Amino acid sequence: MYIDTHCHLNFKDFKDDADEVIKRSLDNQTEMILVGAEYKTSERAVDYANKYGKGVYAAIGLHPIHLEDIMVKHEGDEGNYEFHSRAEEFDYDKYFKLAKDNKKVVAIGEIGLDYFHIDQEKDIEAVKAKQQKVFKELLLLAHNLNLPVIIHCREAHQDLLPIMQEFYQQYKKDQVKEWGVIHCFSGDEALAEEYRKLNLMISFTGLVTFAKNWDSVIRNFPLEKIMIETDAPYMAPTPFRGKRNEPLYVQYVAQKIGELKGLNQAEVGDKTHKNAQRIFGI
Numbered sequence: 001m002y003i004d005t006h007c008h009l010n011f012k013d014f015k016d017d018a019d020e021v022i023k024r025s026l027d028n029q030t031e032m033i034l035v036g037a038e039y040k041t042s043e044r045a046v047d048y049a050n051k052y053g054k055g056v057y058a059a060i061g062l063h064p065i066h067l068e069d070i071m072v073k074h075e076g077d078e079g080n081y082e083f084h085s086r087a088e089e090f091d092y093d094k095y096f097k098l099a100k101d102n103k104k105v106v107a108i109g110e111i112g113l114d115y116f117h118i119d120q121e122k123d124i125e126a127v128k129a130k131q132q133k134v135f136k137e138l139l140l141l142a143h144n145l146n147l148p149v150i151i152h153c154r155e156a157h158q159d160l161l162p163i164m165q166e167f168y169q170q171y172k173k174d175q176v177k178e179w180g181v182i183h184c185f186s187g188d189e190a191l192a193e194e195y196r197k198l199n200l201m202i203s204f205t206g207l208v209t210f211a212k213n214w215d216s217v218i219r220n221f222p223l224e225k226i227m228i229e230t231d232a233p234y235m236a237p238t239p240f241r242g243k244r245n246e247p248l249y250v251q252y253v254a255q256k257i258g259e260l261k262g263l264n265q266a267e268v269g270d271k272t273h274k275n276a277q278r279i280f281g282i
């Protein structure tokens with residue numbers, strides 16, 4: 001059994017065939033968490049999760065790039081993408097209502113800091129400050145709802161780590177269960193260890209199937225603290241690079257982790273599925 005803990009079938013890339021993609025995954029032992037990036041896509045993630053029974057879950061959140069009005073354009077290993085982000089004001093009550101009393105909403109995410117996509121024409125320090133302020137509000141939202149967080153962090157670990165350390169000290173140090181995951185983990189072993197000390201997990205995408213940067217982190221980090229994801233439609237693994245990604249391909253991430261840890265693919269699938277059940281309460 002597999003679970004893709006982070007995919008965006010609620011994005012427009014899947015507007016014509018999300019149901020087919022979901023069914024194809026469920027028919028092949030692959031569950032999934034659909035992750036929102038702004039209110040609209042969070043709502044859509046919840047709609048899909050509600051429509052299906054076991055195996056399809058939602059996370060709701062406001063991604064840092066959606067705090068600004070910018071054109072986002074990127075070409076690279078993560079896939080090519082281009083979209084217009086309209087600035088959204090974070091509305092705590094709206095998100096609270098969307099999550100409250102719905103068992104299919106299993107996390108707040110994706111939330112975090114993204115300094116990579118900041119428009120260089122803007123007041124960079126002001127943009128960073130706003131991202132940090134909203135991120136802290138979203139951490140508190142998750143805490144008040146008793147939900148874990150799915151964290152996005154791009155070129156901002158130097159600011160994200162201290163925020164997480166402070167939050168842990170204030171609210172989470174007595175909690176036995178993990179309270180969040182650093183999605184698409186981009187750091188080194190030392191940084192992974194810092195997050196582990198805060199009782200957080202890390203998760204890996206198809207990037208690890210073709211980039212060797214994380215081989216040693218994966219070899220040495222305990223499998224009990226690792227989850228797998230696709231980040232579909234982005235980050236398609238080998239042998240699908242450059243194509244639209246989908247939850248079914250999460251097995252290639254499991255295969256790669258298995259190779260590095262001397263385990264078989266199914267074992268990695270089952271163990272990371274257990275980890276997800278534990279942290280997301282599913």
Ligand SMILES: [Zn+2]
Pocket residue numbers: 006008035110231
């Ligand atoms: Zn994502």
